[in-house]
Amino acid sequence: MSAADAPEAPGALGALDALDVPCPLCRVPADRQTLRCPSCREDLSVLFRLRYAGRIDYNRALAALAAGEEALALGLLHRAVAADPGLRPARELLGSLSVAGRGGAAPAGREAGPEGGTP
Numbered sequence: 001m002s003a004a005d006a007p008e009a010p011g012a013l014g015a016l017d018a019l020d021v022p023c024p025l026c027r028v029p030a031d032r033q034t035l036r037c038p039s040c041r042e043d044l045s046v047l048f049r050l051r052y053a054g055r056i057d058y059n060r061a062l063a064a065l066a067a068g069e070e071a072l073a074l075g076l077l078h079r080a081v082a083a084d085p086g087l088r089p090a091r092e093l094l095g096s097l098s099v100a101g102r103g104g105a106a107p108a109g110r111e112a113g114p115e116g117g118t119p
Contacts, residue, residue, distance in 0.1 A: 021047045054084025061093070070097065 021030045021044055023037035031038050035045040049056065061076035077094040080087055 021051055054080045054082075054087045054090065056080075057083065058087060058090040058093075061090070073097065 026039040028039045030044045057076045057080035061073040064073035080090040
């Protein structure tokens with residue numbers, strides 16, 4: 001994963017300025033562009049993925065919704081909330097989509113079909 005992989009969706013979380021993962025060997029903050037330790041050059045991309053898994057999955061869910069892939073978005077949102085239970089935007093969107101799927105109000109910009117949420 002590189003910094004360029006972060007989706008730029010409306011409502012996306014995790015601006016690059018907020019990223020902070022120190023190298024476990026050197027305790028030096030990782031370079032935000034290369035995701036490597038500037039001191040020992042160790043690849044820290046896996047640590048970024050672990051630390052920001054909830055935000056990454058939330059951003060991917062937004063992209064999936066924009067592409068009309070609601071089932072994929074639901075799976076990603078469940079994974080985002082499991083990785084980061086305090087990620088309120090993911091919890092709220094998951095709740096909104098879950099209500100819409102049970103015949104409640106459709107998410108913004110979507111019309112509920114004749115069977116309560118099925119287009």
